[in-house]
Amino acid sequence: MAPEFDLIRRHFTWPVPQSGMLGVGDDCALFLPPAGRQVAVSTDLLVEGRHFFPDVDPRSLGHKSLAVNLSDLAAMGAQPVGCVLGLALPDIDHGWLAAFASGFRTLAEHAGCPLLGGDTTRSLSGRTISVTVFGHVDPLQALRRDAAQPGDDLWVSGRLGAAHAALQVMLEKWSVPADAPVQDWRQALEHPEPQLALGQRLVGVAHAAIDISDGLAQDLGHILAASACGACIDCSLLPEADGLQALDEAQRLEALLGGGDVYQLCFTAAPEQRDAILQAAAEAGVQVTRVGTMEPQAGLRLVDARGQAVPDGFDGFDHFRA
Numbered sequence: 278m279a280p281e282f283d284l285i286r287r288h289f290t291w292p293v294p295q296s297g298m299l300g301v302g303d304d305c306a307l308f309l310p311p312a313g314r315q316v317a318v319s320t321d322l323l324v325e326g327r328h329f330f331p332d333v334d335p336r337s338l339g340h341k342s343l344a345v346n347l348s349d350l351a352a353m354g355a356q357p358v359g360c361v362l363g364l365a366l367p368d369i370d371h372g373w374l375a376a377f378a379s380g381f382r383t384l385a386e387h388a389g390c391p392l393l394g395g396d397t398t399r400s401l402s403g404r405t406i407s408v409t410v411f412g413h414v415d416p417l418q419a420l421r422r423d424a425a426q427p428g429d430d431l432w433v434s435g436r437l438g439a440a441h442a443a444l445q446v447m448l449e450k451w452s453v454p455a456d457a458p459v460q461d462w463r464q465a466l467e468h469p470e471p472q473l474a475l476g477q478r479l480v481g482v483a484h485a486a487i488d489i490s491d492g493l494a495q496d497l498g499h500i501l502a503a504s505a506c507g508a509c510i511d512c513s514l515l516p517e518a519d520g521l522q523a524l525d526e527a528q529r530l531e532a533l534l535g536g537g538d539v540y541q542l543c544f545t546a547a548p549e550q551r552d553a554i555l556q557a558a559a560e561a562g563v564q565v566t567r568v569g570t571m572e573p574q575a576g577l578r579l580v581d582a583r584g585q586a587v588p589d590g591f592d593g594f595d596h597f598r599a
């Protein structure tokens with residue numbers, strides 16, 4: 278058997294749980310979205326040296342490759358149907374592949390997102406991983422970026438800053454106190470949990486949503502641009518990961534507002550929906566925090582607890598910066 282087919286058979290051929298679906302092994306995968314639902318599709322590339330360290334634990338990488346895609350479905354309020362996986366690999370390392378596949382499969386089964394196909398090829402340099410997820414969503418109530426309204430509350434789920442702090446420590450850009458919870462921060466970076474349950478429960482309750490992959494300030498900026506409005510964040514309300522108090526103030530703000538790889542949701546909703554949102558969050562088992570308000574005038578304003586302007590000398594993660 279050609280090594281490519283052997284690799285697919287050994288590591289990526291799992292039973293597809295749903296009848297009416299066709300998974301790995303034919304020219305195309307087949308599935309039927311439930312009647313009246315719109316198909317939601319998202320894809321993400323992970324490039325070695327750019328999005329992950331070459332020596333990262335392959336099980337975590339398998340998890341994260343799917344998690345970042347499921348996070349996009351979550352931010353749309355969509356429910357997963359299945360996924361496909363593209364792999365470009367410099368060599369065939371069955372130990373690495375088994376661990377990668379196990380991390381991927383554990384999350385796929387947990388999220389109800391079976392692997393339905395993919396493509397595998399040899400690369401001339403490092404590893405590249407491309408995952409595409411398919412989901413379905415209420416066609417009228419998807420959580421689109423252009424649906425925010427002035428006067429909406431601005432919310433975030435979970436806590437911010439841990440993944441960024443981990444990355445800065447691993448890149449040796451920050452030195453932090455010896456008792457800083459670097460392992461917990463690293464877990465946040467390498468093992469993000471997509472907020473599918475929350476996203477689905479926000480449908481019909483929230484207006485706009487986005488997942489925080491490039492940093493709250495930058496990702497919220499996409500909602501502001503698409504919805505043609507502005508926002509004001511009270512920085513004293515931002516929910517921060519444990520251990521960030523040990524950082525200096527500039528680093529803290531950078532982690533909270535500029536830190537990427539969070540995969541929590543930022544969303545807007547009318548103030549009348551506060552109870553419904555707290556209930557949705559309780560049902561999903563996640564913390565949500567109201568951090569600001571959407572405003573009619575363009576731009577993002579940052580204020581402290583007394584309403585004084587906070588200078589914003591940071592940027593979200595910029596893919597095209599050197």
Ligand code: ADP
Nearest residue numbers: 285289301302303304362363364394395396397
């Ligand atoms: P084709 O030549 O039609 O593109 P391939 O030989 O590339 O088919 O793939 C054979 C089958 O294995 C297809 O069903 C494809 O979806 C699946 N497949 C290939 N690579 C992967 C992968 N990395 N993960 C899951 N399925 C894969």
Ligand code: MG
Nearest residue numbers: 395396397398
């Ligand atoms: Mg192919």
